[in-house]
Amino acid sequence: xxxxxxxxxxxxVQEGDSAVIKCTYxxxxxxxxxxxxQELGKRPQLIIDIRSNVGEKKDQRIAVTLNKTAxxxxxxITETQPEDSAVYFCAALTSGNTPLVFGKGTRLSVIA
Amino acid sequence: xxxxxxxxRHKVTETGTPVTLRCHQTENHRYMYWYRQDPGHGLRLIHYxxxxxxxxxxxxxxxxxxxxxxxxxxxxxxxxxxxxxxSVYFCAISEVRGDTEAFFGQGTRLTVV
Numbered sequence: 001x002x003x004x005x006x007x008x009x010x011x012x013v014q015e016g017d018s019a020v021i022k023c024t025y026x027x028x029x030x031x032x033x034x035x036x037x038q039e040l041g042k043r044p045q046l047i048i049d050i051r052s053n054v055g056e057k058k059d060q061r062i063a064v065t066l067n068k069t070a071x072x073x074x075x076x077i078t079e080t081q082p083e084d085s086a087v088y089f090c091a092a093l094t095s096g097n098t099p100l101v102f103g104k105g106t107r108l109s110v111i112a
Numbered sequence: 113x114x115x116x117x118x119x120x121r122h123k124v125t126e127t128g129t130p131v132t133l134r135c136h137q138t139e140n141h142r143y144m145y146w147y148r149q150d151p152g153h154g155l156r157l158i159h160y161x162x163x164x165x166x167x168x169x170x171x172x173x174x175x176x177x178x179x180x181x182x183x184x185x186x187x188x189x190x191x192x193x194x195x196x197x198x199s200v201y202f203c204a205i206s207e208v209r210g211d212t213e214a215f216f217g218q219g220t221r222l223t224v225v
Contacts, residue, residue, distance in 0.1 A: 001171075006154075034213070043202065043216040044155070089154060099145055099170075099206075100214060104154035 002027040002094040006103025013080050014111050021106045023090035024072040032093035033066060033073045034100070039086045047088075048075070080110045114215035115139050118203050124223045131190040133220050135203030137183075143206045144186040145214070146170075146178065148199040155202065161186055193224045 003026040013019045034049035050057045050064045050073065057064050066073040077084055087107050091100040115138030125131050135144060145160040157170030159178040167178050175197060177189045190197055203217040
């Protein structure tokens with residue numbers, strides 16, 4: 001089945017700097033790649049997603065890129081703010097009836 | 113927020129006792145999922161459902177069973193709770209299989225002593 005690796009597990013950046021989180025997946029048939037943000041004590045919530053027919057997608061300060069050949073995708077956050085501090089999860093959806101497979105998460109800390 | 117409610121929100125139980133967690137949705141979504149979240153392991157799928165009475169196992173299904181007798185309710189049962197099942201449990205729903213937004217419940221913190 002699908003396997004999703006996420007790096008780094010923790011990331012600290014200065015406010016205003018950029019943050020990048022990377023994920024790799026194993027199943028070349030995977031075609032949907034969402035990113036979830038989980039604030040402390042809260043539920044995970046979708047922040048951005050990308051489908052396999054698109055190479056990049058942006059939404060204000062966040063962007064996701066997908067490299068199907070290398071089977072990896074990345075989350076980019078620019079001009080980071082303290083409220084960006086959270087755990088971020090990537091996920092991948094493969095074919096068949098299986099649901100999303102999540103990475104193990106990245107704890108992002110934005111230092112003011 | 114999507115209409116998804118988990119109960120209870122917190123529970124402490126003793127080893128060997130049965131425990132049932134409930135997930136209730138008002139969105140009429142077809143797919144429902146149970147995940148557990150543990151430090152260093154992210155979100156791991158326990159069981160999921162793709163319709164009433166249609167369920168399947170996830171990667172960490174041992175020791176858990178589920179039932180879905182109505183579209184709106186998805187129950188997770190720990191037949192005989194063990195300390196390794198101490199975790200935060202999240203229910204999630206989605207309208208179609210995976211490739212639309214999955215909405216998560218608030219989570220249930222279960223402690224097995």
